[in-house]
Amino acid sequence: MDMDLIPAPVRAVGGGDPTGADGAGNGAPGGLPLDSATTITAAPGTENTERWLRSTLGAAFGLPLAPGGEDAARTIRLGLDPVLEPEGYRLASTPDGVEITGGSPAGVFWGAQTLRQLLGPEAFRRAPVNPGTRRVIPFARIEDSPRFPWRGMMLDVARHFLPKDDVLRYLDLLAAHKLNVFHFHLTDDQGWRIEIKRHPRLTEVGSWRSRTKHGHRASELWDETPHGGHYTQDDIREIVAYAAERHIRVVPEIDIPGHSQAAIAAYPELGNTDVIDTTTLSVWDTWGINANVLAPTDNTLRFFEGVLEEILELFPAATSPFIHIGGDECRKEQWKDSAVAQSRIEELGLANEDELQSWIIRHFDTWLTARGRRLIGWDEILEGGLPAGAAVSSWRGYGGGVTAAEAGHDVVMCPEQHVYLDHRQDGGPDEPMPIGFIRTLEDVYRFEPVPPGLSEEAARHILGTQANVWTEVMQNRARVDYQVFPRLAAFAEVAWSPLPASADRDFAAFERRMTAHYARLDALGVDYRPPSGPLPRQQRPGVLGRPLEGPPPKV
Numbered sequence: 001m002d003m004d005l006i007p008a009p010v011r012a013v014g015g016g017d018p019t020g021a022d023g024a025g026n027g028a029p030g031g032l033p034l035d036s037a038t039t040i041t042a043a044p045g046t047e048n049t050e051r052w053l054r055s056t057l058g059a060a061f062g063l064p065l066a067p068g069g070e071d072a073a074r075t076i077r078l079g080l081d082p083v084l085e086p087e088g089y090r091l092a093s094t095p096d097g098v099e100i101t102g103g104s105p106a107g108v109f110w111g112a113q114t115l116r117q118l119l120g121p122e123a124f125r126r127a128p129v130n131p132g133t134r135r136v137i138p139f140a141r142i143e144d145s146p147r148f149p150w151r152g153m154m155l156d157v158a159r160h161f162l163p164k165d166d167v168l169r170y171l172d173l174l175a176a177h178k179l180n181v182f183h184f185h186l187t188d189d190q191g192w193r194i195e196i197k198r199h200p201r202l203t204e205v206g207s208w209r210s211r212t213k214h215g216h217r218a219s220e221l222w223d224e225t226p227h228g229g230h231y232t233q234d235d236i237r238e239i240v241a242y243a244a245e246r247h248i249r250v251v252p253e254i255d256i257p258g259h260s261q262a263a264i265a266a267y268p269e270l271g272n273t274d275v276i277d278t279t280t281l282s283v284w285d286t287w288g289i290n291a292n293v294l295a296p297t298d299n300t301l302r303f304f305e306g307v308l309e310e311i312l313e314l315f316p317a318a319t320s321p322f323i324h325i326g327g328d329e330c331r332k333e334q335w336k337d338s339a340v341a342q343s344r345i346e347e348l349g350l351a352n353e354d355e356l357q358s359w360i361i362r363h364f365d366t367w368l369t370a371r372g373r374r375l376i377g378w379d380e381i382l383e384g385g386l387p388a389g390a391a392v393s394s395w396r397g398y399g400g401g402v403t404a405a406e407a408g409h410d411v412v413m414c415p416e417q418h419v420y421l422d423h424r425q426d427g428g429p430d431e432p433m434p435i436g437f438i439r440t441l442e443d444v445y446r447f448e449p450v451p452p453g454l455s456e457e458a459a460r461h462i463l464g465t466q467a468n469v470w471t472e473v474m475q476n477r478a479r480v481d482y483q484v485f486p487r488l489a490a491f492a493e494v495a496w497s498p499l500p501a502s503a504d505r506d507f508a509a510f511e512r513r514m515t516a517h518y519a520r521l522d523a524l525g526v527d528y529r530p531p532s533g534p535l536p537r538q539q540r541p542g543v544l545g546r547p548l549e550g551p552p553p554k555v
């Protein structure tokens with residue numbers, strides 16, 4: 001029987017009705033009873049998953065799931081086997097019990113996510129809805145491991161702030177889809193979202209804007225409500241710890257040298273003061289690529305070294321080996337007009353402003369490397385030369401990633417033409433604030449992270465892939481949900497499962513499995529886009545977007 005698992009496992013046999021309807025009264029042969037006698041037996045190193053199972057399945061079904069002994073019957077047994085791939089797992093549900101064995105604690109946790117899916121949509125609720133119903137764990141044998149070690153989602157909280165609890169909820173949603181990287185876009189022209197104690201004005205001033213453009217930047221509509229917010233350092237510690245418990249790495253992004261008007265508004269000396277009066281700048285209230293960029297001065301370098309010192313303390317290396325420094329869309333007009341910038345170019349013997357940006361990136365690569373971290377940036381950091389150890393987020397297409405991988409740099413593929421989830425999902429007139437190309441559920445399912453023609457050596461530098469969620473037109477959690485789901489489910493399968501070539505993928509079978517998955521998303525309270533189109537409350541009539549017609553370019 002089809003177990004309707006998403007992402008699809010490498011190998012699976014068995015399956016059954018989690019209510020036990022296909023078996024005898026004791027749950028057999030359909031499955032193992034899940035009731036007050038069921039226990040959890042956890043080997044050393046699997047305690048996180050034990051706690052997670054007890055808090056989620058125990059709450060959903062009103063069961064104690066007490067600790068079991070070595071010889072316990074009807075137990076969920078968690079164990080480790082280093083022979084398996086690090087994030088791989090085996091799950092066996094038999095009349096004797098359930099065994100989840102992982103190549104590492106992360107593998108055990110991903111196996112537990114599969115177990116939850118086997119138990120039906122009620123396993124995704126926070127309290128029992130049918131407490132008298134007999135539940136069984138369907139008999140099954142599953143062997144599974146991920147295709148890529150980097151399976152991520154980027155969430156932009158700078159354009160529109162999401163409260164801490166919404167971030168924690170998204171970490172749970174990532175975990176439910178076996179995604180293991182959370183790229184946390186914390187700063188931009190429109191807001192600075194993380195407390196830096198040595199520079200308090202970054203949040204006192206930089207986290208608030210007086211109003212916000214409503215819709216695309218060409219829209220005439222404004223939301224006159226002041227918008228802002230930030231995470232305290234304890235909020236960040238909580239988010240990082242919550243992610244670590246779910247085996248999710250966090251990649252904090254502090255965007256430099258462009259996308260920096262919020263920082264300049266807070267500390268005007270960071271801007272190009274010999275070109276404009278930076279004291280007149282406020283946190284930006286609209287969208288686009290901003291000309292106000294950081295000045296290439298020693299003061300700017302020292303300032304952001306101080307910022308990064310606090311970032312490294314808040315994001316420990318075990319959870320955050322990579323630090324993202326942005327590097328995208330840095331306009332160079334002010335540097336061209338700045339005597340200070342031109343003097344620095346001459347002093348360093350650089351050829352142009354692109355090399356000046358490269359010098360800034362190289363400075364922070366050296367700084368981070370000396371502290372045991374790796375720099376990653378958007379693919380513009382290739383311009384002017386890239387430090388040897390730096391990694392690239394390839395967003396403008398495949399091209400930057402191909403260039404970087406062939407040059408020996410590690411790459412995360414996230415081309416906007418395929419996996420920017422702010423892009424619209426349909427061409428219909430009711431699509432809210434339609435941005436970009438049409439990227440349907442099927443389009444995302446057919447996305448292939450490794451482009452054809454890469455050498456075998458270069459292909460090994462593709463760490464994986466991530467979907468990016470830019471929030472200019474996502475004012476709140478409901479709008480984020482609508483843009484992200486159900487497409488993130490398709491993306492998760494692309495990142496995890498060993499799918500055939502894009503054209504050969506069985507999207508019809510995936511759609512059938514999505515029927516069960518929509519019920520899980522309903523139980524989780526996810527405000528996804530229904531297959532039939534947006535609900536009336538999800539529409540935004542009269543708010544201008546920027547739809548792009550035709551297929552996206554192949555770049």
